[in-house]
Each structure stands twice: as structure tokens, then as C-alpha cells.
Amino acid sequence: MGKKGVLLVNLGTPDSPKTKDVRKYLNEFLMDDRVIDINPITRALLVKGAIVPFRSPKSAKLYQEIWSPENGSPLLYYSIKQAELLQESLGDDYQVELAMRYQSPSIESALEKLKAANLDSLKVIALFPQYASASSGSVYQKVMELVSKWLTIPDLSFVNSFHDNELMIENFAENGRKYQPETFDHVLFSFHGLPQRQLIKSDPTQNHCLKTADCCATLTDANKFCYSAQSHHTARLIAAKLNLTPDQYTICFQSRLGNDPWVKPYTVEVVAELAKAGKKRMLVFCPAFVADCLETVYEVSIEYNEEFKALGGEKIQLVESLNDSPLFVEALRQMAIA
Structure with a gap:
């Protein structure tokens, strides 16, 4: 053979x-x-x-x-x-x-x-x-x-x-545990963004996507190929591994391009809101990336970290990607x- x-x-x-x-x-x-x-x-x-x-x-x-x-x-x-x-x-x-x-x-x-x-x-x-x-x-x-x-x-x-691969989920959770998530004020799961129109196009029923605020809360036949729904599912699985309650983490989307509406909430806005709410230390996972790159090493670790500090925060800690694990x-x- x-x-x-x-x-x-x-x-x-x-x-x-x-x-x-x-x-x-x-x-x-x-x-x-x-x-x-x-x-x-x-x-x-x-x-x-x-x-x-x-x-x-x-x-x-x-x-x-x-x-x-x-x-x-x-x-x-x-x-x-x-x-x-x-x-x-x-x-x-x-x-x-x-x-x-x-x-x-x-x-x-x-x-x-x-x-x-x-x-x-x-x-x-x-x-x-x-x-x-x-x-x-x-x-x-x-x-x-x-x-x-x-x-x-x-x-x-x-x-x-x-998106729900057990070993991948455990790998992200394992990487996060090193930073002791319980010592942070809040945890972010920041995924790469997409225009909303692309999510709507992926809905075969054309009667589910963005019709309700919680359309990504569970995976169904209507959204099983939806990027946002799969992202939410990934985040929930990692959060469960870390014993995080829903009020301890936020799912958001980064790297927006242009003026059209993209998947919300935007990470940059969530970071600003949490800083204004008095959060000082945030742990950030980027589970859309299996290797560190510009969006993780620079956008999160440097750009968002600087913006967070300018608004009164102390530190954003990036959880490294899967890399050569x-x-x-x-x-x-x-x-x-x-």
C-alpha cells in the first residue's frame, strides 16, 4: 500500500x-x-x-x-x-x-x-x-x-x-491554568472577527442568525456551521474545564476591518468597559488561533494591554496558543x- x-x-x-x-x-x-x-x-x-x-x-x-x-x-x-x-x-x-x-x-x-x-x-x-x-x-x-x-x-x-476537540480544549485549559485564572478579575475569550453578513449567509434557514440575542447560545442544525456559534461553544468548553462561571468570563471578537457591522461584542470595547468597571487584571485566551501570531502576540499582548492600562487597568495576560504542544x-x- x-x-x-x-x-x-x-x-x-x-x-x-x-x-x-x-x-x-x-x-x-x-x-x-x-x-x-x-x-x-x-x-x-x-x-x-x-x-x-x-x-x-x-x-x-x-x-x-x-x-x-x-x-x-x-x-x-x-x-x-x-x-x-x-x-x-x-x-x-x-x-x-x-x-x-x-x-x-x-x-x-x-x-x-x-x-x-x-x-x-x-x-x-x-x-x-x-x-x-x-x-x-x-x-x-x-x-x-x-x-x-x-x-x-x-x-x-x-x-x-x-472547535470541540477534547484534546484541543484541554490544551487551552492547561495553558490557562499556569496563570491561575482564579487570581484574575475577569477572563476573555477573544476570537477573530467576521462581518455579520457572513454569519447570516451561513444560516441555511435564513431565520436564525442574529434573530435573537442568544442565537449562538447552543449549537443547532441552523447554526452548526456558524463561526460565532462554534466560537461560543469552544469558549464554554474551555470555561467548564477551568470551572469558570458565566459571570467570570466574556466571549468577544477582535481584528475588525472596515465600517460594516462585525460579530459582536468587539474585544476592544469589552476591554474598555471592563477597565471602566474597575477590573484590574484580565486573562485572555484566543482560541481561534492554534499558533501565536500578530493577532495574539501584538494585538492582545501589546495593543489591548496598553489601552487597558491607559484606562486604569493593570495588566492583560495573554494565554499562549497551542504552538508546538x-x-x-x-x-x-x-x-x-x-
Whole structure:
């Protein structure tokens, strides 16, 4: 029997923190019609005429803050480690390749390596715990577009999401326990944001999403593929592991782009409200990310921390992501062989 292939795909990162490389990355990322799901002409004018020219120099400065002289981008560094450790765990019967949806290593290059291996099967795992069209959906569409051109297509399967994966949940809880959550005034579960319109589109009934204030409180057939509902479920599972009561934590969403309404509440507003309420120390989990990146290392640890202190708070403590944890590698192994 031939080998079984596993393709891990994360979002991506610029090749360097230089403005030209950040511009190239943002242009590819934001021109994806699943990321900015509007009229193509309007999207091109918005991205190429406004967002990328103005955002690239600013984002380059932020990437410079987190870029390691030895390891480069933390997202790429930890993604490589995850792929290497998964390969070691699975053994010679498997071939593991890593790709980024945007920039390097590309999905095309990773698939070429897997194609050359004459695989019996291929399992694709997008490294986003919660499903969203703009992340997991974009990865799987790209993979299907490329593999559909192969003359011989192996048994192909995808991991839709792993928002409730027991090992992943325990891993986040384990990371959080090191900081003794009970000693903090409040805990935040901050997920990457999405435009509300994308949540509404994912509702097959068109009669559930955002119709009530608690539409994400439980997973149902109407919202089982909803990014926000899956995010709430992830947070509740981690909170249960930590014995947190509902009044001890808040679920919120960061990294908003543009003026359209995004998933609420916004993390930046929650941080301000808690500071004004007299909270001094906050512990922050970012369970939408399996590897530390700009959104965790800079946005939470530096940007939100500074804003919190300016409003009277003392400290925001980021709980590190899963990175190269053996527990998460085992979670990936189990997904790969399932």
C-alpha cells in the first residue's frame, strides 16, 4: 500500500516584515472573494485603492515588532513545528506537508509534493478550529480547484472544524491554568472577527442568525456551521474545564476591518468597559488561533494591554496558543488517522 497524505494549512504570513512583502501578502489575502465577499469591482477598488496602500506600511511596523531574527514569523515557525512533529508522530506510512493559504509555502507547492508521492489518500486539515467560509472554506475551495485537475485523484477528505476537540480544549485549559485564572478579575475569550453578513449567509434557514440575542447560545442544525456559534461553544468548553462561571468570563471578537457591522461584542470595547468597571487584571485566551501570531502576540499582548492600562487597568495576560504542544500534535494525529 502507498502512503497516506496529510496537508496542514494555516492562513499565511508575509515573507518578511518589509512593506513590499506585507503589501503582497495583504493584496492576496484581501482579494480572496471569500474574505471580502462583495462585488468584485468594488472589492478591487477597495483593496487595491484604499486598504492595501494605507495599511501595508502600518502593518509592516507591527510585524517588525513580533518578527524574530532567528525564527521569523511566529505563525510560520510554529506551523512548521506542528507539521514536523505530526510527521514524526505518524511515521513513514504518512507524508505530511504544510501550506499557507496566502504566500509561502503555497498550497500549490505542497500539493505537488503530495501528488508526486502517489498517495492512496489525502486528508486536509485547515488549522482553524472554528469553521468559516473566509478561512476553512477558502482553503478547501483552493485545494479542490487544484486537485480537480489531477488525472488521478486519491481518496480526498477534509476536517470541517475541530472547535470541540477534547484534546484541543484541554490544551487551552492547561495553558490557562499556569496563570491561575482564579487570581484574575475577569477572563476573555477573544476570537477573530467576521462581518455579520457572513454569519447570516451561513444560516441555511435564513431565520436564525442574529434573530435573537442568544442565537449562538447552543449549537443547532441552523447554526452548526456558524463561526460565532462554534466560537461560543469552544469558549464554554474551555470555561467548564477551568470551572469558570458565566459571570467570570466574556466571549468577544477582535481584528475588525472596515465600517460594516462585525460579530459582536468587539474585544476592544469589552476591554474598555471592563477597565471602566474597575477590573484590574484580565486573562485572555484566543482560541481561534492554534499558533501565536500578530493577532495574539501584538494585538492582545501589546495593543489591548496598553489601552487597558491607559484606562486604569493593570495588566492583560495573554494565554499562549497551542504552538508546538504535544497535546495538540496528538489532536492533529487523531484527526489525520480518523
